[in-house]
Amino acid sequence: DAGVTQSPTHLIKTRGQQVTLRCSPKSGHDTVSWYQQALGQGPQFIFQYYEEEERQRGNFPDRFSGHQFPNYSSELNVNALLLGDSALYLCASSPGLAGAWDNEQFFGPGTRLTVL
Amino acid sequence: AQKITQTQPGMFVQEKEAVTLDCTYDTSDPSYGLFWYKQPSSGEMIFLIYQGSYDQQNATEGRYSLNFQKARKSANLVISASQLGDSAMYFCAMRDTDKLIFGTGTRLQVFP
Numbered sequence: 001d002a003g004v005t006q007s008p009t010h011l012i013k014t015r016g017q018q019v020t021l022r023c024s025p026k027s028g029h030d031t032v033s034w035y036q037q038a039l040g041q042g043p044q045f046i047f048q049y050y051e052e053e054e055r056q057r058g059n060f061p062d063r064f065s066g067h068q069f070p071n072y073s074s075e076l077n078v079n080a081l082l083l084g085d086s087a088l089y090l091c092a093s094s095p096g097l098a099g100a101w102d103n104e105q106f107f108g109p110g111t112r113l114t115v116l
Numbered sequence: 117a118q119k120i121t122q123t124q125p126g127m128f129v130q131e132k133e134a135v136t137l138d139c140t141y142d143t144s145d146p147s148y149g150l151f152w153y154k155q156p157s158s159g160e161m162i163f164l165i166y167q168g169s170y171d172q173q174n175a176t177e178g179r180y181s182l183n184f185q186k187a188r189k190s191a192n193l194v195i196s197a198s199q200l201g202d203s204a205m206y207f208c209a210m211r212d213t214d215k216l217i218f219g220t221g222t223r224l225q226v227f228p
């Protein structure tokens with residue numbers, strides 16, 4: 001049973017470019033959350049997708065957008081990249097609504113984005 | 117607002133010894149959940165242990181136990197019989213509706 005998978009593993013972009021990161025949730029999970037982890041910090045919540053809709057959003061600008069597909073996989077898009085967007089981007093999957101996943105929010109290996 | 121505080125940037129422990137990693141939290145919600153994750157240098161966040169605010173007993177998972185002191189709002193992770201493979205970053209987190217709020221982490225180094 002595959003866990004949460006993310007692609008690509010590493011990515012290098014230049015300022016102003018756009019990037020798309022991908023995540024496939026753990027089998028049986030239908031909710032995907034994205035987190036940004038800057039160097040030396042804890043992960044920060046970006047947004048969450050459930051039933052193909054953005055259900056909750058953290059304090060991130062509109063340059064960060066996402067999508068969830070019918071098979072529950074998800075994409076994170078970042079437009080007009082800034083140097084400060086360099087970070088590890090983590091995807092987490094869980095089964096459904098809060099309270100049902102307390103022991104089951106699992107993270108993928110992350111995508112390390114470097115913006116030059 | 118909910119907040120997680122980890123005051124130990126780094127900890128050292130000798131192999132086979134026990135170590136406690138500190139975590140305090142702040143919330144006004146009567147119902148909440150607390151988590152510990154391990155993050156090796158590879159980057160993946162590995163779930164270790166969970167404690168619900170209404171759980172009567174401290175959570176345990178193998179060599180990991182959570183010392184939950186509700187009145188003091190602390191949820192310290194205890195690792196018994198440390199192993200070299202335990203060297204990693206450790207994050208305490210709290211559930212806030214459908215998302216997790218993380219602390220800044222503690223880097224644990226286990227030496228022979």
